[in-house]
Amino acid sequence: xxxxxxxxxxxxxxxxxxxxxxxLGNLANDxxxxxxxxxxxxxxxxxxxxxxIKGFAETDPRVSYINLxxxxxxxxxxxxxxxxxQGDATVIIDADLQDPPELIPQMIKFWEExxxxxxxxxxxxxxxSWFKKFTSKQYYKTLQRVTHVPIQEDTGDFRLLDRxxxxxxxxxxxxxxxxxxxxxxxxxxxxxxxxxxxxxxAGETKWNYIKLIxxxxxxxxxxxxxxxxxxxxxxxxxxxxxxxxxxxxxxxTIFFGTDLAGYPSMMAVILFLGGVQLLSLGIIGEYxxxxxxxxxxxxxxxxxxxxxxxxxxxxxxxx
Ligand code: UDP
Ligand code: MG
Numbered sequence: 223x224x225x226x227x228x229x230x231x232x233x234x235x236x237x238x239x240x241x242x243x244x245x246l247g248n249l250a251n252d253x254x255x256x257x258x259x260x261x262x263x264x265x266x267x268x269x270x271x272x273x274x275i276k277g278f279a280e281t282d283p284r285v286s287y288i289n290l291x292x293x294x295x296x297x298x299x300x301x302x303x304x305x306x307x308q309g310d311a312t313v314i315i316d317a318d319l320q321d322p323p324e325l326i327p328q329m330i331k332f333w334e335e336x337x338x339x340x341x342x343x344x345x346x347x348x349x350x351s352w353f354k355k356f357t358s359k360q361y362y363k364t365l366q367r368v369t370h371v372p373i374q375e376d377t378g379d380f381r382l383l384d385r386x387x388x389x390x391x392x393x394x395x396x397x398x399x400x401x402x403x404x405x406x407x408x409x410x411x412x413x414x415x416x417x418x419x420x421x422x423x424a425g426e427t428k429w430n431y432i433k434l435i436x437x438x439x440x441x442x443x444x445x446x447x448x449x450x451x452x453x454x455x456x457x458x459x460x461x462x463x464x465x466x467x468x469x470x471x472x473x474x475t476i477f478f479g480t481d482l483a484g485y486p487s488m489m490a491v492i493l494f495l496g497g498v499q500l501l502s503l504g505i506i507g508e509y510x511x512x513x514x515x516x517x518x519x520x521x522x523x524x525x526x527x528x529x530x531x532x533x534x535x536x537x538x539x540x541x
Contacts, residue, residue: 225257226330227309231299232275232317233265237424239274242319249323250284256330259531261286262317263303266293279529286531291524297399297437300379302523304388308532313382318422321380325417329382338410341374341381344419354434361438365403368448373406374414381405397515397522400441407445443508450509453502460498464491 228246232239243260250258262275264287272289279285288302300314311333315321321342329340359375366373379401383391390408442449 223255223257224311225259225309226253226326227259227261227307227312228323228326229261229263229300229303229307229312229314230317231263231265231296231303231314232267232271233293233296233299234267234269234271235317235425236267236269236271236274238318238422239271239278241424242317242323243278245319245323247282249326253327253330258284259286259307259309260284261288261303261307263287263299264289265296265299266290276529279531283531287527287529288525289527291526294523296379297401298523300401301391301394301399302525304391306528306530307388310385311382312385312388314379316378316380318425320420320422321378322417322420325380325415326382328415332413332415333382333384336411337413338384338387339381339405339408340413340415341377341405342417343374343414344376344378345416357434361441365441365445368442369403369445371403371406371445373402374412377402377414378419379405384410386410395522396444397518397520398440398444398512400437400444403441403445439508443512447509449505453498453505456498457502460495464495467491 230242235242246258246260260278260282262278262285264272264275272287275285275287279287286306288306290299290302294302303314304312311330313326313329315323315326325342329342332340362373362375366375387408387410390410391404394404396404
């Protein structure tokens with residue numbers, strides 16, 4: 223039988239895990255033609271998440287878990303999981319039941335038809351503010367335009383990946399990751415299915431705007447150098463305008479003399495140029511920062527414990 227791995231990044235999710243496990247169990251029971259592996263990634267939770275997962279693993283051989291040595295963030299949690307899944311296909315799903323597990327059989331159906339990456343596109347985003355919806359839409363529009371890689375809008379990380387896509391993604395060892403951009407980059411046969419995103423079943427979102435903005439910047443800087451090009455254009459444009467203004471000043475002085483006025487316009491030009499220069503420096507800094515981080519070649523994550531539900535007891539080890 224083919225094995226489907228369900229990959230669940232979890233950070234402080236004690237409130238929803240029981241519900242999640244019931245829904246996953248139902249799913250596995252209803253989908254008898256496949257074996258399942260439930261791989262939980264405990265991302266340094268500070269609550270009882272790990273304890274609860276260990277409880278599942280004791281009674282259910284389908285449950286595996288990775289306990290990361292601290293909180294690394296969902297992006298890193300996902301790659302840690304992808305490095306360890308054993309399935310012929312892998313489904314990435316949030317722990318908070320915002321992604322309905324009931325969609326998975328449909329994904330499997332399309333997978334059997336030959337698609338490699340079946341992603342769930344949100345019909346509605348209940349429980350999210352209009353501001354979050356609006357900013358997310360604009361961001362993906364822009365990212366799409368500057369990267370020239372087709373990016374799936376209104377799509378989270380909830381998707382089924384064929385093993386060959388998983389193997390492709392494993393080769394991406396970027397430290398500042400943006401999974402959505404990677405899923406888009408690797409290509410393969412993609413299929414979209416629509417669903418209504420539910421509000422979180424319990425607990426609280428771990429995202430705040432600072433984290434989202436950082437993720438957004440990572441998405442851009444990891445996939446395109448367009449901002450550098452942009453600062454080149456702005457620099458060229460400003461230089462050209464300044465040169466014309468300079469000509470105008472010289473000619474005016476030759477024909478009409480000088481009256482030493484012009485303090486406001488001078489301030490305006492200086493401040494504007496200062497702003498443009500700082501912005502360009504900031505953009506260059508973003509990329510140097512990325513180079514710095516990647517050249518350190520640190521491991522992406524550290525594992526405190528890996529429990530593989532299916533391996534016989536003697537093979538288990540702490541790593
Ligand atoms: N998550 C994680 N590490 C983190 C933050 C979140 O593994 O540092 C997990 C979290 O447990 C959940 C998923 O990522 O399963 C999505 O997080 P959340 O629901 O907070 O994000 P939202 O749905 O609001 O975008
Ligand atoms: Mg959520």
